[in-house]
Amino acid sequence: MSLVARSTYGAVLIRVGQSGGGGMARKKSLAAQVVQAYRDAQKAKAAEAKRQQQEQARREKAAAQAQRQREREAAKLERDQAQEWVRAKKEKERQEAEQARKAEQVVRDLEKRQAAREREAELKKKALAREVAEAAKLAKQREAEQLRQEAEERTEAVRQQVALMQSVLVERPSGLRAHRGAVEEALLRQGPEGLMAAVDQVLAAVPYPEGLRGAWRSAFAPETRELLLEIDLPGQDVAPTAAHYRFKASVPPAVVPQPRKDAEVKELYRTLVARLSLRAIDEAFAVTPHSLVNVVAFNGHVHSKDRATGKAIRPCLVSVRSSRETFEDLVLDEPELDPVTCLRHLNAVVSQHPYDLEPVRPVVTFDLSKYKRAPEVDVVAGLDNRPDLVALDPIEFEHLVRRLFEAIGLKAWVTQASRDDGVDAVATNEDPIMGGLCIIQAKRTKNTVPTEAVRALAGVMHDKAAAKGILVTTAWFGKASHDFAQRTGRMQLIDGRGLKALLQEHLNIDALIGLPKLPPGWETRDVR
Structure with missing residues (x-):
């Protein structure tokens, strides 16, 4: 029984006790009152119970509402917390993004500054490279100019040297x-x-x-x-x-002689x-x-x-x-x-x-x-008592022949290059009747002189317009050579015997002719 019902029921009992001296009516009335009171009490009890139920319902409702409110608040708190977390997260992300942006900006700034420095360094490098290249170009040009000048100077030195030699x-x-x-x-x-x-x-x-x-x-x-x-x-x-x-514009450049x-x-x-x-x-x-x-x-x-x-x-x-x-x-x-x-x-x-x-x-x-x-x-003074004409070297033989014909009377002897150990010479006979240009050729040999040598002398005579040609040898001539010389009428052939006799007559030289064998028609005294 609820507290309300118990209080109502007590009140009824108190009122009955207070009115016990009445009659039955009073008893009925009391019972009625008791019943009524009970009923009232029950009603009150029911009302109380209802009230309590309502109160309980209210409380439960209030509790439910409070629970829901708490839940709402908790949900709100949770939402707020979630929102706050989201906000915090967003703020963090924003801050991180800002930091990242700032970091990226710093990096970009650094990269820009680095790029600027690199560009500046590259520009400086290019400028330096241009300066170096320009300096190298100028140095190369100066070097080339110096080398050209050196080439000109050395050429001039050569020219001057040749000029000195010629003057x-x-x-x-x-x-x-x-x-x-x-x-x-x-x-x-x-x-x-x-x-x-x-x-x-x-x-x-x-x-x-x-x-x-x-x-x-x-x-x-x-x-x-x-x-x-x-x-x-x-x-x-x-x-x-x-x-x-x-x-020469080579690598490296140089001055080269021609x-x-x-x-x-x-x-x-x-x-x-x-x-x-x-x-x-x-x-x-x-x-x-x-x-x-x-x-x-x-x-x-x-x-x-x-x-x-x-x-x-x-x-x-x-x-x-x-x-x-x-x-x-x-x-x-x-x-x-x-x-x-x-x-x-x-x-x-x-x-x-x-x-x-x-x-x-x-x-x-x-x-x-x-x-x-x-x-x-100087063959006249230098030869021994019995020189061997064949054993003389070309220079000695050349001067011996020269001295012989000078002693005979020829002048203006001019020797020319010889290819056969003989002497080619152009001399002048100053005799007013028999004089004129005379071509002389000498053959220091141990063998017969070929006819081709006689014919060659005739060709030289014709080329020089010589008045006379003389071919002198240490050996001998063949019949064909004598016949050819006789036909020309202006050639004289002097063999070894004749040369030996002329040396004895004009230079007082008693010469030997060391031939390996006696030529046809010669005697021992002709060579000894």
């Missing part, structure tokens, strides 16, 4: 004749040694182009009025092997040797009086190394002996003068290949310690 004879010093008095006085005071010292002193002061003046020695033979002069000629390297120099033709180099050296020889003789005559020196004997040597052995050698490349009269008849200043031909005109012994240091035997040698000359290829 060494024409551009001779003047005033040397003024020293003749001093030379003569030196001879009177100190004898031949004084004369040589004076000549050496004067010649030492004569200016020469650099590299073209070598050492010299001299000796004087007063009894023959002969001055002996020996000089050291420049080596082959004085002749430039380069025609000119040019700039080689001069080998024949031209050799010809430069050959003519230089001839010019220096003629100039030395001219200076020797210039500084000495006519009354003291009438002949100059000259030898030109070269200091070099033998390419075959490596030993030092000093070959003689030119040797000549000339009288003052003959030499002063030359016009050395004439530009058309050929110095090599001029030496041949002086009967000089000249190396056929001076650039290759092919030696010749000096016409005259001398002993400086005694100031005496010891002729070698």
